[in-house]
Amino acid sequence: MTTKSSKIVMARRFDGMPQVSDFALQEETLAPLEDGDVLCETVWLSVDPYMRSYSRNMKEGDVMMGQTLSKVVESRHPNYVVGDLVLYYSGWRDQYVVKNPDDPRPWPLQKVNYIPEGHPSTLSLGVLGMPGATAYFGLNEICKPVKSGETVVVNAAAGAVGAVVGQLAKSQGCRVVGFAGTDEKVEYLRELGFDEAVNYKTMGSLEDVLCSLCPNGIDIYFDNVGGSFSDTVMSHMNQFGRVSVCGCISQYNNTGQSIGPRLQGLLISKQIRMEGFLVHRWKDQWMECMEALGALVREGKMKYRETTVDGFERAPEALIGMLQGENIGKMIVKCQSGGSGGDGDGDGEQCKQ
Amino acid sequence: MTTKSSKIVMARRFDGMPQVSDFALQEETLAPLEDGDVLCETVWLSVDPYMRSYSRNMKEGDVMMGQTLSKVVESRHPNYVVGDLVLYYSGWRDQYVVKNPDDPRPWPLQKVNYIPEGHPSTLSLGVLGMPGATAYFGLNEICKPVKSGETVVVNAAAGAVGAVVGQLAKSQGCRVVGFAGTDEKVEYLRELGFDEAVNYKTMGSLEDVLCSLCPNGIDIYFDNVGGSFSDTVMSHMNQFGRVSVCGCISQYNNTGQSIGPRLQGLLISKQIRMEGFLVHRWKDQWMECMEALGALVREGKMKYRETTVDGFERAPEALIGMLQGENIGKMIVKCQSGGSGGDGDGDGEQCKQ
Numbered sequence: 001m002t003t004k005s006s007k008i009v010m011a012r013r014f015d016g017m018p019q020v021s022d023f024a025l026q027e028e029t030l031a032p033l034e035d036g037d038v039l040c041e042t043v044w045l046s047v048d049p050y051m052r053s054y055s056r057n058m059k060e061g062d063v064m065m066g067q068t069l070s071k072v073v074e075s076r077h078p079n080y081v082v083g084d085l086v087l088y089y090s091g092w093r094d095q096y097v098v099k100n101p102d103d104p105r106p107w108p109l110q111k112v113n114y115i116p117e118g119h120p121s122t123l124s125l126g127v128l129g130m131p132g133a134t135a136y137f138g139l140n141e142i143c144k145p146v147k148s149g150e151t152v153v154v155n156a157a158a159g160a161v162g163a164v165v166g167q168l169a170k171s172q173g174c175r176v177v178g179f180a181g182t183d184e185k186v187e188y189l190r191e192l193g194f195d196e197a198v199n200y201k202t203m204g205s206l207e208d209v210l211c212s213l214c215p216n217g218i219d220i221y222f223d224n225v226g227g228s229f230s231d232t233v234m235s236h237m238n239q240f241g242r243v244s245v246c247g248c249i250s251q252y253n254n255t256g257q258s259i260g261p262r263l264q265g266l267l268i269s270k271q272i273r274m275e276g277f278l279v280h281r282w283k284d285q286w287m288e289c290m291e292a293l294g295a296l297v298r299e300g301k302m303k304y305r306e307t308t309v310d311g312f313e314r315a316p317e318a319l320i321g322m323l324q325g326e327n328i329g330k331m332i333v334k335c336q337s338g339g340s341g342g343d344g345d346g347d348g349e350q351c352k353q
Numbered sequence: 354m355t356t357k358s359s360k361i362v363m364a365r366r367f368d369g370m371p372q373v374s375d376f377a378l379q380e381e382t383l384a385p386l387e388d389g390d391v392l393c394e395t396v397w398l399s400v401d402p403y404m405r406s407y408s409r410n411m412k413e414g415d416v417m418m419g420q421t422l423s424k425v426v427e428s429r430h431p432n433y434v435v436g437d438l439v440l441y442y443s444g445w446r447d448q449y450v451v452k453n454p455d456d457p458r459p460w461p462l463q464k465v466n467y468i469p470e471g472h473p474s475t476l477s478l479g480v481l482g483m484p485g486a487t488a489y490f491g492l493n494e495i496c497k498p499v500k501s502g503e504t505v506v507v508n509a510a511a512g513a514v515g516a517v518v519g520q521l522a523k524s525q526g527c528r529v530v531g532f533a534g535t536d537e538k539v540e541y542l543r544e545l546g547f548d549e550a551v552n553y554k555t556m557g558s559l560e561d562v563l564c565s566l567c568p569n570g571i572d573i574y575f576d577n578v579g580g581s582f583s584d585t586v587m588s589h590m591n592q593f594g595r596v597s598v599c600g601c602i603s604q605y606n607n608t609g610q611s612i613g614p615r616l617q618g619l620l621i622s623k624q625i626r627m628e629g630f631l632v633h634r635w636k637d638q639w640m641e642c643m644e645a646l647g648a649l650v651r652e653g654k655m656k657y658r659e660t661t662v663d664g665f666e667r668a669p670e671a672l673i674g675m676l677q678g679e680n681i682g683k684m685i686v687k688c689q690s691g692g693s694g695g696d697g698d699g700d701g702e703q704c705k706q
Contacts, residue, residue, distance in 0.1 A: 053618065053621075053622075223617065226615060226617040226618070227615065227617075230615075230617065245617050245620045245621055246621070247621065248615070248617035248618050248621070251615065251617065251618060257614055257615075258614070258615045259612045259613060259614055259615060260612060260613075260615045261610055261611070261612055262579060262580065262583075262601070262604065262611045262612060262613045263616075264576065264579040264580075264583065264598050264601035264604065264629070265406065265579070265601050265604060266629070267598045267627065267628065267629030268406075268598055268599070268600065268601070268629035268630065268631065269406075269629070269631075270629065271628075271629055271630050271631055271634065272628070272629055273626065273627075273628040273629075274620065274626075274627045274628070275620065275624075275625070275626040275627070276617070276619070276620030276621035276622070276623065276624055276625055276626075277621065277624050278621065278622075278624055281624065
């Protein structure tokens with residue numbers, strides 16, 4: 001028996017902001033399962049900022065990369081049964097065969113059985129998945145020690161990572177100032193308990209805002225954005241400030257080399273530590289992190305929101321929308337009408353697009 | 354009894370590279386000693402790169418900052434006797450009264466009694482002083498863990514800090530590539546055991562040099578220079594590379610804001626840690642460091658050289674010369690003909706200017 005499946009490829013290299021016409025939907029035929037194989041059907045697909053920067057290493061015709069939340073529909077592997085919910089770096093495919101589910105490169109086929117009751121399984125693509133871990137390790141490991149009373153600045157704060165960073169920092173007694181790009185997002189940050197929330201598109205001078213909202217300087221800067229925003233934030237850092245360089249979404253669609261002030265003098269006089277990271281560095285501590293974040297979700301101390309786009313074939317729109325800041329919380333694509341989770345149960349609210 | 358003393362002040366704010374005419378020699382009268390006071394006569398004066406950047410915080414008429422190696426000539430304090438050699442942040446003065454020798458701010462009056470036999474006491478201003486500690490902590494703490502086999506790049510490598518960094522890294526099994534600005538300095542780096550030494554003024558393209566000399570990339574970058582040199586080095590860093598941001602001497606005399614490539618994307622993809630520091634952070638571990646460096650000096654594994662300028666009144670020339678790269682090893686100013694040390698005994702060689 002063979003199975004028809006769809007995949008979405010990068011048909012043309014992105015030049016600046018990706019366009020829907022840069023993608024193509026293609027059919028493929030999956031080979032019959034052999035012993036040890038698992039056949040999965042994608043229920044939810046994740047779109048994340050890293051895809052834009054990693055696409056530089058792709059060739060035209062390559063399947064778009066990314067993680068999916070899927071359902072096992074056929075299994076010839078003893079550890080997986082039909083109906084299991086699983087996470088996998090399958091790329092943008094609506095069905096796929098996993099040849100070696102235990103292969104740790106880049107990541108094994110992971111069962112989603114750790115989501116607190118009453119919360120959607122789609123959290124495995126958000127707060128209780130890669131974005132949540134990015135926030136957790138990027139704050140607690142890169143910026144350690146995170147001390148009560150410190151001032152934390154986070155940008156793209158209403159996104160999948162930023163919202164978790166802010167709430168984690170609050171739960172550790174920090175004063176949190178978040179930046180986002182719409183009034184609705186700013187309102188959301190206030191609901192999440194951010195001490196200050198600012199619409200960077202309408203605020204006027206960031207310099208003035210920081211003087212006013214961070215009068216004692218900034219101890220921790222969790223940077224998802226980069227560019228000139230960061231130049232200004234850096235100049236407000238305190239002695240022994242720590243900068244978690246998580247993303248530079250402001251630069252991903254740049255076509256040329258971006259330049260800004262040279263920071264060396266500032267790093268020296270303020271003794272600042274600045275570190276970039278990729279979250280898979282902490283693979284060995286992953287489930288500890290999921291337990292810690294899961295406990296906060298269970299206690300209502302870690303709220304979340306999801307923005308969903310309906311239809312596998314609309315994944316390119318979802319990616320472009322996310323890069324343009326259209327989402328609040330995690331942006332995900334619903335691929336199957338029968339998919340569990342992601343329906344706004346639990347503490348989560350949902351915005352459909 | 355009153356004592357006449359000389360001091361050198363910043364008479365005019367520096368605009369770009371300091372000029373001799375920006376300084377002025379002034380006389381002052383020291384008050385008689387009271388109980389607890391110590392009168393010191395400067396024997397050697399240190400000129401260091403940090404003075405150029407710190408001068409931005411000085412007013413016209415302020416005494417130039419800096420450390421001296423001095424001799425106690427009168428003491429009304431039980432812990433100091435006439436003839437003691439002492440280090441002090443006295444500023445550029447040929448005689449001075451220390452009112453409270455134990456005051457730890459910025460640093461107490463420190464006896465120089467820890468220099469290995471057969472080596473000059475002036476090492477307390479170099480390898481066995483602030484510059485040595487800068488190299489030691491800046492490498493071992495900021496870049497930790499320093500692993501055998503790693504590739505280390507250091508610039509201003511023939512200077513007081515760089516030469517120690519290179520030898521320390523060699524003693525830990527690293528492969529060390531040093532950059533300096535004259536063929537004589539390059540020759541000196543080879544004598545010190547650097548694996549590769551390059552004259553950056555005549556090398557042509559740094560990009561090509563790094564491709565050739567660091568074919569496996571760079572793990573540790575000890576940066577004394579900053580600017581475009583750093584931009585290029587950074588692009589050759591390996592995964593988990595560490596950058597010790599010690600100085601940016603290429604930028605100190607800039608009159609405007611210098612700009613260069615934005616590094617965030619690079620920091621993320623290579624997971625680079627970049628940290629600036631001021632060496633007094635490790636005040637509590639100072640003497641451990643001096644013991645470790647002293648042991649290397651004693652064993653002949655830490656060589657040094659000094660460049661001396663004769664005459665207290667020539668300190669401005671010495672500072673300017675050092676900023677222009679005229680020194681090999683530590684640049685010091687001989688203030689008293691009767692001064693002990695600094696005369697090229699031990700393993701040290703000396704260049705007089």
